[in-house]
Amino acid sequence: MAIIVQKYGGTSVGSLDRIRNVASRIKKLKDEGNSVVAVVSAMGGVTDKLLGMANELTSEPQERELDVLLSTGEQQSIALVCMALKEIGVEAVSVTGRQAGIKTLGSHTRGRINEIDPTLMNQYLAEGKVIICAGFQGLREDGMIHTLGRGGSDLTAIAVASAIKADLCQILTDVDGVYTTDPRVVKNARKLPEISYDEMLEMASSGSKVMQSRSVEFAKKYGVIFEVRSSLNDNPGTLVTEEHDDMESVVIRGVSIERSQARITITGIPDEPGMSARILRCIADTETNIDMIVSNIAHDGLARHSFTMHSNDLGKLQAALKPLINELSDCANILTEAGIAKLSCVGIGMRSHSGVAAKMFEALGEAGINIGIITTSEIKIAVTMDEDNIEEATRVVHEAFNLDKAPVQDS
């Protein structure tokens, strides 16, 4: 008998019919002899409706009260799922974040899980009951209701799996798993049977929005192996796990793409200490996320800095940088480029294989695709290009590394 933690998102419990579907999936697992804890989100649309009311009442709702308000969405879901389970003869009990013993730290609406006291959950499991646990919420040290922010329900599931020493944690979502690349772009993209935490993190930060990075980081930290799979069918998904030796035989695990990017390049900055810091501080003060950062010194001793960001943020950022640049140097200049996209090759195999970048750039060159900025990490190579080329680029890189074929293991 295994202990299984499942997480169902807002779409999976978005109507009473879907709640019934979730209940029958849980019943199946339970009937097979497993202990089941299901973490559920608010019914799709509920959170937005509550937020809409809050914003209608005041332009800046108190974060403490947003936590009180929004946490009701999950509390409704857990009760309703338990009722659907009763109807099909499964004994289930709901637990709120507080009852699940989820203790949090941090400011309101952005809680971090500090620890979990699973006493009550373990007692219910010992009694043979299915547990339906509210995602996205916990209790702060001072007794306040606390929500966990974006991706909070995934985080709840992984933390609960760790606390009750689950044998398996399943993140059930509206995709079948993690693919070598976006199947809408490359028809023969292949679902990965497994992927390492680090690869998943790089994929997540490169446009594959299956999960928020924080949940993957938490899973890595506590060694929670989890599976991403569909809540709509029974296909096996993708196991996200510690890396093992076999994994290194695959050079590239996947190719992720991010569209609607833009670039700002600042030229003619004197190469003096503190210059980069002033520019980055100016960007940080706009609360804009920048992605790639490349700096270089030209032969004339003047520095050149490039950043990429979502194109929605380009105007705001350019406006913020303008007075600073004028102040820094007479010959400084801001260049911008919108309509670009980013392609990233990710794989822990890169560490032990050479020539990965060469192979990637050759493939792009043969297809006549120009690349812009290049950045690398130990397990990722990312390049920008004209957005018009991103689909073709993804296809040629995917093919160059034979990602449509299951890898042959070294032995």
Added chain:
Amino acid sequence: MAIIVQKYGGTSVGSLDRIRNVASRIKKLKDEGNSVVAVVSAMGGVTDKLLGMANELTSEPQERELDVLLSTGEQQSIALVCMALKEIGVEAVSVTGRQAGIKTLGSHTRGRINEIDPTLMNQYLAEGKVIICAGFQGLREDGMIHTLGRGGSDLTAIAVASAIKADLCQILTDVDGVYTTDPRVVKNARKLPEISYDEMLEMASSGSKVMQSRSVEFAKKYGVIFEVRSSLNDNPGTLVTEEHDDMESVVIRGVSIERSQARITITGIPDEPGMSARILRCIADTETNIDMIVSNIAHDGLARHSFTMHSNDLGKLQAALKPLINELSDCANILTEAGIAKLSCVGIGMRSHSGVAAKMFEALGEAGINIGIITTSEIKIAVTMDEDNIEEATRVVHEAFNLDKAPVQDS
């Protein structure tokens, strides 16, 4: 500076506009220098919507899960009222039943308040904050979410007022206060400036549905004086309080009426021990509430029992009694009468004044109104009559006791 507890029902917070209205009422009290705790119900319609979903999922939702589900309604209200208060510059914090320290006993959906630990509320009050407290809910000893059943928000307000030693507790509702009788029936019905707990209890059980008896009983037990007043205007309401000497000078405080009643009379029952018990047990097993009970022995030694009930329950009760009656005696018989109504005169002054019943029956007799069953308590005389006569009867009794005129105090 006074400490004031207010209770706003579901209608008073039934829309965002009404929530804004509640916020401005609270601000006014606060600006006058008072400490304010407002107990609020779920927004009108929310509880019914949640119950509808529950009943769609299963015919008998678990009561534990109903508590988890329904308590979210009040939790949403408290957050929204705090946001509306922020918008008009009032610092407010919400507290759930748990955070208000409301500790309950009893089975799910029917909680009783056992005690209140007001530590957190007192701390917020000391910090000058307005507190918005969820009605209808508490935390059970075992850590479970617990709702208080019908009238639960009134009960919360009265219990909170007791716990924080409030100077005043206001139950804000959609009526202006407690009237000498239903103003829709008697045009010159008068709003009572005050009424004793016992009178209020008798009025509540006689058709004046301003409040549930349990809240009045709780207030009486803990000596909480409260005012019933309108949430829509600033008119003074009715103070419900301990009785004092002046009160006895008023013979009749009010006349309450209850329509759609029915009567069952069982005749020809042998006058033997245990007979009444068997009949009442049979009624109790149908889970029907009966109201008046009258028994008598005829000269032939056979007993005659009459009961009244809501006419909706007549059929069920007659069917349940039929086999028992046949078993008890060959000459027993069941007679029924629907289309009757009950009129009750209530007043603690009855204790010290004689001739009250005579005056009441004379008034009815002069109007040519026949009366059926008569029951009395120390402070109430109740009679049944044809429902067609109830409005005329109310008018003549109201007039006979001069209820339209403010009483002249004995001195």
